[in-house]
Amino acid sequence: MLDVKLCEECKVPELFNREIAWLDNGDIVQRTNQSARATFIECETIDPLIKNIGDIIGVSIEHLIINITARGSQLYNENALPDLVRQMIRSKQIDLVPIAQAVGMRGQLMGYGKHEWIDHRYENDQYDFSIQRITKPFSLPIMAGNYAGALAAAVGGEHAVIYEELTPGVYQFKSQWAKYHNELKKRMAIVPYKHVSAGLDLERCPICGAPMLLAEYQWQGNEGLIKHGDTGRRMALLGPQMMDPVFRALEDELGETIPQIVVEGQRRFVETGFPFLDLEKSDEDLRLQLALRGLGNLQEFELSDKRMGLKLNNACLHLLLLGFMQGTFELTFDVKSDIDWSLSGEGELEFEVTAK
Known part of the structure; x- marks a missing residue:
């Protein structure tokens, strides 16, 4: 024991x-x-x-x-x-x-x-x-x-x-x-x-x-x-x-499509009923939950049933996070979505999820 x-x-x-x-x-x-x-x-x-x-x-x-x-x-x-x-x-x-x-x-x-x-x-x-x-x-x-x-x-x-x-x-x-x-x-x-x-x-x-x-x-x-x-x-x-x-x-x-494939693979799993975090809690709650996981420092967050936008400093495992967040957005609002993102050399991640 x-x-x-x-x-x-x-x-x-x-x-x-x-x-x-x-x-x-x-x-x-x-x-x-x-x-x-x-x-x-x-x-x-x-x-x-x-x-x-x-x-x-x-x-x-x-x-x-x-x-x-x-x-x-x-x-x-x-x-x-x-x-x-x-x-x-x-x-x-x-x-x-x-x-x-x-x-x-x-x-x-x-x-x-x-x-x-x-x-x-x-x-x-x-x-x-x-x-x-x-x-x-x-x-x-x-x-x-x-x-x-x-x-x-x-x-x-x-x-x-x-x-x-x-x-x-x-x-x-x-x-x-x-x-x-x-x-x-x-x-x-x-x-x-x-x-x-x-x-x-x-x-x-x-x-x-x-x-x-x-x-x-x-x-x-x-x-x-x-x-x-x-x-x-x-x-x-x-x-x-x-x-x-x-x-x-x-x-x-x-090839260059692998990042999109990783995000899509993660989104598919979340879609089976595995929401990541409660997106409708406060921005500060999301910031603390991301920090607890060591995923980075949330700077900006916007959410509606049509769109989600996020800016994160010091991002890591960003492809997993993107799939997590896109899938959770879709579960939260019962929609399909598209995602676009950019990651700077300094680790600043920005992404936007939009409902179809």
């Missing part, structure tokens, strides 16, 4: 709050590496989105998701594991298993599902492998990439991960050594985040300093789940480095 210490006031796990920091501009970063941005976001849309994109373009993108996520996960975990620990793992001065179990425990607190380390072989040859079982993974391909990246951070090299479903909702993931293509390595370049202050203040817990809005969520640590107390929506901590490079790689390979 996972023994998790919660804040007495807001009930947020202390380890979760120590992992990331909410800044004053609608951004979240890794505390140990503030050039690495993060998001706290609804995760039940991810695998349906990946499938929708594949259906639209006529080819699965799962292999790209796994490989590019592995690169982002490796960078994230390298900042979490001290150099000395990595050296001791690779020289076999310390056992890999407790480290792997600790990484799995951290993943459970981030909403990734229940992790169980099953078996491994580590002799630095072609027969090495590792196996873990995950119950209710938040995303199959991203979880596979996370696993590969965590292994790369710990033991070095590059790793392939395959998975199979053992029983409903329970999956076995198995790793082995691999080599990425040079072109794929180029695509996996990660752009470091640079903070720009903006004076956006989320109300903080007086004890642990986490945003008080997190008190609306429930951590089911033993199951690896984070859910909203009222809606039951599942959340997870994700890095834009794990998603945005995927979309850039797809655009490089398949």
